[in-house]
Amino acid sequence: MQDMVIHECFPEVDEEDLEQLLKAYLRIWNSPENLRFLSFTGLPFEASGVSAWFSSRINEGVHYYAASIGGALGGIAVVRMDRIRGVELLGIGVEPERKGQGVGTALIEHVVSVARDQGFRALEALVFADNVTMLRLLLSLSFIPVDMEHHRRPDGADLLRMQRMV
Numbered sequence: 001m002q003d004m005v006i007h008e009c010f011p012e013v014d015e016e017d018l019e020q021l022l023k024a025y026l027r028i029w030n031s032p033e034n035l036r037f038l039s040f041t042g043l044p045f046e047a048s049g050v051s052a053w054f055s056s057r058i059n060e061g062v063h064y065y066a067a068s069i070g071g072a073l074g075g076i077a078v079v080r081m082d083r084i085r086g087v088e089l090l091g092i093g094v095e096p097e098r099k100g101q102g103v104g105t106a107l108i109e110h111v112v113s114v115a116r117d118q119g120f121r122a123l124e125a126l127v128f129a130d131n132v133t134m135l136r137l138l139l140s141l142s143f144i145p146v147d148m149e150h151h152r153r154p155d156g157a158d159l160l161r162m163q164r165m166v
């Protein structure tokens with residue numbers, strides 16, 4: 001694989017970041033094989049709603065990290081870092097044709113290292129109980145299940161809260 005670079009995007013202040021991130025986010029989040037693992041309702045994400053989040057969530061400590069491979073954006077991680085609520089991986093998605101090449105692992109390891117540098121002690125991630133790939137990935141990166149919410153998706157799927165120390 002070509003060299004992968006992980007960088008933070010600033011869609012709330014940088015027009016170019018907003019355009020690139022929005023396009024990739026909608027493509028990745030709405031791809032049919034990804035949507036059921038990324039949406040609580042099953043409804044697709046719309047450009048107007050997503051760009052409104054991008055410009056407003058900075059105040060909630062939300063950060064966006066993108067993995068670029070050969071200049072093309074291959075995956076995105078959305079993270080909330082809050083000194084009171086802690087660090088939570090709000091979403092992570094990889095382009096379907098880039099899966100299984102280490103992009104997801106690299107994004108999560110990057111988030112772990114940023115959280116550690118900021119002085120946080122733990123990182124949390126929510127994952128639907130039927131998301132085998134993400135669960136395997138999290139378990140292999142030392143996350144453990146700490147809580148479960150039942151029937152969080154319209155088809156009844158439960159949601160696991162996973163956590164690891166950083």
Ligand SMILES: CC(C)(COP(=O)(O)OP(=O)(O)OC[C@H]1O[C@@H](n2cnc3c(N)ncnc32)[C@H](O)[C@@H]1OP(=O)(O)O)[C@@H](O)C(=O)NCCC(=O)NCCS
Binds near residue numbers: 092095
């Ligand atoms: C879950 C997700 C983010 C994982 O991303 P990914 O880039 O495919 O993950 P990785 O490649 O790092 O690891 C996944 C698998 O590929 C393997 N892998 C890692 N590097 C690899 C490489 N260079 N070559 C081949 N396989 C590799 C890993 O060992 C892992 O295999 P496993 O089945 O044994 O666990 C991605 O599948 C995705 O976008 N899913 C849909 C959205 C989603 O579910 N998001 C999470 C919501 S909580």
